[in-house]
Each structure stands twice: as C-alpha cells, then as structure tokens.
Amino acid sequence: QVQLVESGGGLVQAGGSLRLSCAASGRTFSSYAMGWFRQAPGKEREFVASISWGGGNKLYADSVKGRFTISRDNAKNTVYLEMNSLKPEDTAVYYCAARPYRTAAVSLRQYDYWGQGTQVTVSS
Secondary structure, eight states, rough: OOEEEEOEEEEETTTTEEEEEEEEESSTGGSSSSEEEEEEESSEEEEEEOTTTTTTOOOEEETTTTEEEEETTTTEEEEEEEEEOOOGGEEEEEEEEEEESSSSOOOOOGGEEEOEEEEEEEEO
C-alpha cells in the first residue's frame, strides 16, 4: 500500500514556473515507477510524465516535452515535477500516481495508487 500527497500547486502567470512534489509513504517507494497526470475542467485525466523506479527512464507527453521535468529522490520518498514556461492550457488539477513495477508507463490503467491532486492555475 502506498499513500501519495501532492503539494506545490498554485497560481502563476504565463511563462512562470512551479515545482510540484509528491511525498509517498511506505518502505518500498524505490520499487515503484511514478507518474504525473492532470485533469482540466470538463476534460479527461491525461498523462503528463512518468519516471522509472531508478530514475533512468523518463516519459513525457508531447504537450509538455521540453518544458516539464520529472525527477525522484528515493531517499526522500518523493517525486517532483518541475514546470517551466507555463501556459494557460496547463491549468488543471495535477495528480501523482504510483505503479508497483519498475518501468515508466503512460496509461492511467497502469497505475494502482493515486494522490488527491493539487491545483495549478496559469493566468494569461
């Protein structure tokens, strides 16, 4: 069982930056691949980024590639999402997710544990 708590969301102007954090409970965090997803009002939840258990493999949605960076610190049981050059279309609730496998993944169905989400709002 893994519990996930996101933080770091907020209101930022277009072009600005935010760093999201996701703290995980449990002693086996390093055995889980982690992901970030987001859901805008009236839209389905979508993949943003994923990182393998050791951090060596990272996947990104095309819409955030080159602007967002996912990373993890297994000693701190934490995964991060650094978001730069933010756009109004990045506005959404951002969710952290964990899967009990070592490889990164892009599908919601491949993740077993989810956080409550943190709101990111980008003003124009």
